[in-house]
Amino acid sequence: MRKVLTEHQPAAMRRPAVAKSRPLWRTLYLQRYLLLMTVPFVIWALIFSYGPLWGWIMAFQKYKLGLGIWHSPFVGLDNFKELFKDDDFYPALRNTLVMAVMNLVTGFVGAIVLALMLNEVKNKLFKRTIQTITYIPHFVSWVVIANIVITFLSPDGGMINAFLMKLGFIHEPIYFMTKEGFFWYIQTAANLWKEIGWSTIIYLAVLASLNPEHYEAADIDGASRFQKMRYISLPGIMPTAILLLIMSLGWLIQGGYESQYLLGNDVVSGHSEVLDLYALRYSTEIGDFSYGVAISMFKSFVSIVLVVAVNLFARKTQQSRLF
């Protein structure tokens, strides 16, 4: 693949030089179809990606629906001050970060372990079957996953409770979904179950591209299967793994809200409510949109700081960087 790229590099490099000798209008005319093809995207991004940024002004206003952005009074940083004073803000922030870290760590370790295990399978059919099965949950909606989780953990007739009772570990069914202490673990387990297979794709590709000579040399030295896994396969995927890890670190605070919304309920909201849901609740229940925007801005701010910091760190420690 890399060979194909270099072969065609020269032809590609020549092109812009030719283009530059033409007057601009001529280039524009010649590339009218290319321009036409990008029009939908340019307009789309302007409206749906960059458009909402205009709404950020609201974070500094006392926004009133009737007045709109043009006429609502400015209040400076009041919304942010109020935000940091609110007692519900800190649990939401904590829940967001705790669940993000738990998902990140379990997902990272789980994907690597599974990829290493799959890589050791010699039987192609068995390997492909397991892969096909473990990819499935990735393509199923969170609504379906939540449904499965709730069905299995249900106190009346749920499989987990029935199983535990049969084995004699418990005598009364446990109300898993209404115990605050369980929520983080349930969410993490569900997330791991959903994504573990899918996240191995990239690691398996890296493992397939490792130099077979290393394994042959290890064979001659009498290394066991486990030793080969530990000293050749694992170091082989580490650079990719680290890159993926620091990339996702930047998005830590954007942990998503779908699973928390669907798995959570009023009883466990102290452990299930994340920043987005907190913002949504504030905006819809109290009608204070400014407050919701302030939360969105806070999240974006943290996210940008994290992305830039992580990128700087990546650039310092490795040759590769993210952007």
Next chain:
Amino acid sequence: MFRDRSFGDYAFTATNSLGLALLGFVTLFPFIHLLAISLNEPLDLIKGGITWLPRKLSWFNYDYVFSNKNLFRAAFVSIARTFVGTFLGVMCTAMIAYALSRREFIFRKPFNLYFVLTLYVNGGLIPGYLLIKQIGLMNNFWVYILPILVSAYNVMIMRSYFEQLPEGVVESAKIDGANDLQTLFRIIMPISMPVVATITLFIGVQHWNSWFDNYLYTSRSQSLSLMQYELMKVLLESVNQSAVTASSLNANNVAQLSPQSIRAALTIVVTVPILLVYPFLQKYFVKGITMSAMKE
């Protein structure tokens, strides 16, 4: 020593295969269990004890799902959304990816930046909501399609696939008098099946699985309701029910319905289309993702 090694080898293979088989079981079992619940007679289900197979086979739950007018309409809206959204999404993604992959395109660099920034720039939930309100997309079918028309991630996958195609393909098409649109749709896309199939699957699945936009923007118009949203409503209702008392279940028994059975049947109906499509596309998407990721 040889003997020792082959025993270790054997033990390793056995443990490894067993572990993987167990994972496969844990992944697949919930779907089988739900299928068994959905095919069991609702009254009989209350007795519990269903694992693999239905005890009293009955199509009652599926009859209910398909005879319910709202659910039937929701299925139609979901299918319509998935088809329209996927078609438009793939077309737009391909056009942008192609333009950005052409080295001679004069706006290649600025548009690239403009577009990569959409990955990082995000107004957030509330500004997005207000925007939809302002441009009049509330309770409108197009609110399902337009806001997620293109995604930078999909464009990047497609672009890097196009970039590593031989340059001669485009040049010979140009010599034959094809313009860029014709080149893309008649030549580039047919020879890029792995990535086209991958992106089609991604966009299709995203549309089929969406429910949050339904909840936020169209929850007031029942005629635009989606399957996933209907399922989510049943889900939340029964969660609150079982959290309060078990007596509400008995009230449902009278009507010959159990929310658990309906939920299971709906879940299966919502899941089956994906299970049908995806094994055929699997070899493509693994290739598509791997190729674009390895290039970096």
